[in-house]
Amino acid sequence: MKRSMALTLALAFILNLFTAAALAGDQNHKKPHARGLVAALKYPGITITPNEKVRIDLIARNLGGSDETVDFEILEKPDNWRAEIRHFNHIVSGVFLPQGDQASLEFTAEPMERGRLRPGEYAFTVLARTPDGYYQRKSKLLVTVQGKENVGKSLAINTSYPVLKGPGDSEFEFSLDIENKGSQDALFNLTAQGPRDWLISFKPAYENKQISSLKIKSDQSSTVGVNIIPARNALVGEYPIKIKVKGPRQEAAATLMVVLTGTYKISAGTVNGLLSLSAQKGDTSTINFMVKNTGTAPQSQVKFMSFKPENWKMEYKPEKLVNLKPGEVRQVEAFITPAKQALVGDYSVAVNCLGDKADKEMEFRVTVKASAAWGWVGIGIIIFVLLGLVFTFRKLGRR
Secondary structure: OHHHHHHHHHHHHHHHHHHHHHHHHHHHHOOOOOOOEEEEEOOOEEEEOOOOOEEEEEEEEEOOOOOEEEEEEEEEOOOOEEEEEEEOOEEOOEEEEOOOOEEEEEEEEEEOOHHHOOOEEEEEEEEEEOOOOOOEEEEEEEEEEOOHHHHHHHEEEEOOOOEEEEOOOOOEEEEEEEEEOOOOOEEEEEEEEOOOOOEEEEEEOOOOOOEOEEEEOOOEEEEEEEEEEOOOOOOOEEEEEEEEEEOOOOEEEEEEEEEEOOOOOEEEEOOOOOOEEEEEOOOOEEEEEEEEEOOOOOEEEEEEEEEOOOOOEEEEEOOEEEEEOOOOEEEEEEEEEOOOOOOOEEEEEEEEEEOOOOEEEEEEEEEEEOOHHHHHHHHHHHHHHHHHHHHHHHHHHHO
C-alpha cells in the first residue's frame, strides 16, 4: 500500500516537472507582435500652372499587429512657399492608426506671392516617423511650375471654318471642337468678345439651349456651336470674334472672323406721301420723289424702269443714281407725258427703282384732264349757238 502511494506521488511529481518545462519552452519561443507601417506622398512629382495650388494625397497604412501613431514633419520647402498637412479643413501633425487601419491626408503647398512665382522646379520633403523612432521615412515631391506659354497646350480649339461671310441681316453659326488633352476631367467656362451690340451665344451640338460652360472628359472632345447676330447698324467690313475656353488648369483661345457684305435695301416715295398728279394729254407733267439707301451696303447705281400706258412717255432726271451710300437720300424728277389720243380719266403709272440686289416699286395715279383750249372752244360753240337762237327768235317775232 505504501509502495503504491509512493509510486503515485513520484509519477505526479514527474508529470508536474514536464508541464513546467513545456510552459517554460512556450514562453521562451513566444515572440512579440510584428510592426509594419507605410507612410508616403502618393506622387513624387506634379506639374501645375502659376495660379494653381499643390494638392497631393499623403497615405499612411498600419500593416502590423499593434496600434501605431505616425508623426509628420515638413523638412524641406522653397522660400516664400506655404506648406501644410491637412485632414479636411484642419491642419494636422500626425495620425493614429489602429491595427490594420489606414488614413489619407492631404499635403498642400502654394506660393505666398503668386505674382513673383517664376516657372521652374520646386522641391519638398515630408518626414513620417513613429514617436519611438522605430519607423522613419522621407518622401520627396518635385513641383514643376509651367510658363504661361505652356498652359494651353493641353487644351485645343479647332474649327473647320474660322471665317464666315454674308449680309449684315444674317445669323452666323460657327462649330468649334474643344479637345481636353489633360489627364483629368474638367469643367470649362466659355466666353466671347465681339463688337458692341452684337449677340453672341454658345450652344451644344444639335441643341437649341444656350450654355456658358461644359464638362469634358480627359482625352476627349466636345462640339460647341457659336451663334452670332450682328448689330442692325453694322457696316460692311471684317469683324473678329475672340473665343476663350478656361478650365481649372487649362485655357485656350481662338479668333473667329465675320465678314459682312452688307444688306441691300432701298426705299422710294414722295416727300408728302402723295402718289397722284394731274396731266393733260400731250403735255408733260412733273413729279419729284426721293430714293434712300436703307441698307448697310452701298448701291453702285440705281436705275429706273417705267410701266405706263401705250404711247406715253416718261423721263427721269438724273437718269440713274450712282454710288448711293448707306443712309443717303437723293431726289429724282420724273417727267410724265400722256399720249395725245389719251382719253380723260385716271391712269396707273408704275416706277421701279432697280439697285444692286434690291428694288422698290411705286405706283402713281395720273388723272388726265381735257385741254383748256378745248374748253374755250366749247364755250365759243355755246355762245355761237345762243346767238343763233336769239337771232332766230327775233326774226320769227317780227313776222
